[in-house]
Amino acid sequence: MTEQIYKMEKMNAFELEHIFECGQxxxxxxxxxxxxxxxxxxxxxxxxxxxxxxxxxxxxxxxIEETVIDYFDLKRDYENxxxxxxxxxxxxxxxxxxGSGIRLLNQDLWETIISFIISANNNIPRIKGIIERLSKxxxxxxxxxxxxxxxxxxxxxxxxxxxxxxxxxxxxxRDKRVYETTKMILNNDVDLNKLSKESKTEVIRDTLLIxxxxxxxxxxxxxxxxxxxxxxxxxxxVWVRRVMNELYFKLPDENKLKRAQIxxxxxxxxxxxxxxxxxxxFYWKREA
DNA sequence: GCGCAGGGGGTCG
DNA sequence: CGACCCCCTGCG
Numbered sequence: 001m002t003e004q005i006y007k008m009e010k011m012n013a014f015e016l017e018h019i020f021e022c023g024q025x026x027x028x029x030x031x032x033x034x035x036x037x038x039x040x041x042x043x044x045x046x047x048x049x050x051x052x053x054x055x056x057x058x059x060x061x062x063x064i065e066e067t068v069i070d071y072f073d074l075k076r077d078y079e080n081x082x083x084x085x086x087x088x089x090x091x092x093x094x095x096x097x098x099g100s101g102i103r104l105l106n107q108d109l110w111e112t113i114i115s116f117i118i119s120a121n122n123n124i125p126r127i128k129g130i131i132e133r134l135s136k137x138x139x140x141x142x143x144x145x146x147x148x149x150x151x152x153x154x155x156x157x158x159x160x161x162x163x164x165x166x167x168x169x170x171x172x173x174r175d176k177r178v179y180e181t182t183k184m185i186l187n188n189d190v191d192l193n194k195l196s197k198e199s200k201t202e203v204i205r206d207t208l209l210i211x212x213x214x215x216x217x218x219x220x221x222x223x224x225x226x227x228x229x230x231x232x233x234x235x236x237x238v239w240v241r242r243v244m245n246e247l248y249f250k251l252p253d254e255n256k257l258k259r260a261q262i263x264x265x266x267x268x269x270x271x272x273x274x275x276x277x278x279x280x281x282f283y284w285k286r287e288a
Numbered sequence: 289g290c291g292c293a294g295g296g297g298g299t300c301g
Numbered sequence: 302c303g304a305c306c307c308c309c310t311g312c313g
Contacts, residue, residue: 023297120298126308127297172306177299215299237297282297 001042003144004064005057013078014054015101016047022102022283024225026115026128027152039135040071041108044142044149059144071106078103085277088269091247092277095284102279104225109192110185111152112226117177117213119221126170133169134158159186177213184211201230216259224275234266234274243285
């Protein structure tokens with residue numbers, strides 16, 4: 001593996017902060033100069049905006065251009081998506097202007113499953129810490145630029161960890177969930193290859209829900225943020241609940257809407273782009 | 289500075 | 302509907 005660099009003209013929907021701070025990923029870290037470094041699959045990359053260009057540079061196991069086109073989903077036409085979503089209503093339009101540079105990444109399915117099981121009732125700094133420790137302990141090192149980075153462990157690699165090992169890394173009550181889910185995927189009780197070929201959203205969700213630690217919210221995040229790319233799902237967490245409450249129901253915050261109510265409304269309003277709408281709303285509500 | 293509550297991208301029983 | 306691990310954060 002050698003260092004590679006790829007420079008391309010900047011597109012309209014591509015802002016580093018929007019992409020990496022909208023909550024879809026946990027392994028991208030902001031650098032002093034405003035660029036970001038992240039580990040994904042067997043790669044370590046720095047992404048930097050330089051004037052009207054995006055520069056990708058780092059250790060990449062395959063062709064860097066193909067890798068970033070795939071991972072950053074660069075073929076998807078966000079201009080068109082934003083245009084049609086903006087027409088739905090004014091609040092969504094405002095949130096899209098606020099997070100105009102958001103793109104959803106094609107993240108590894110297995111890594112996304114484990115990462116979002118860890119995210120349950122947890123905060124982002126701690127989630128990131130846990131994932132870094134898991135990677136350092138069970139992943140493979142990649143040296144670049146005087147630093148050592150670690151790949152996210154494969155299923156086989158993580159299956160070496162006992163419940164106790166996981167507890168020591170600070171997973172808390174999620175230790176058993178990660179352990180059991182790893183075992184089930186290793187045994188093909190849930191077959192991720194087969195799941196990747198499935199096209200029906202409901203079948204995919206029901207399959208993911210089999211895994212310990214995967215409930216409705218985590219399942220939707222996995223479906224939206226991984227290579228599964230089910231753009232029609234609408235993950236309902238506290239922030240989204242809050243924003244939907246305010247925008248469409250005008251209820252006081254304590255008056256909690258049921259998940260099903262929110263999902264129904266989202267599906268009616270946003271249709272098969274509900275997941276992308278969710279990201280704009282989430283980012284807007286949480287940052288602003 | 290340090291110590292101590294409060295709460296966090298939910299899930300499970 | 303309450304408990305859950307543990308850290309991160311904010312305040313006294």
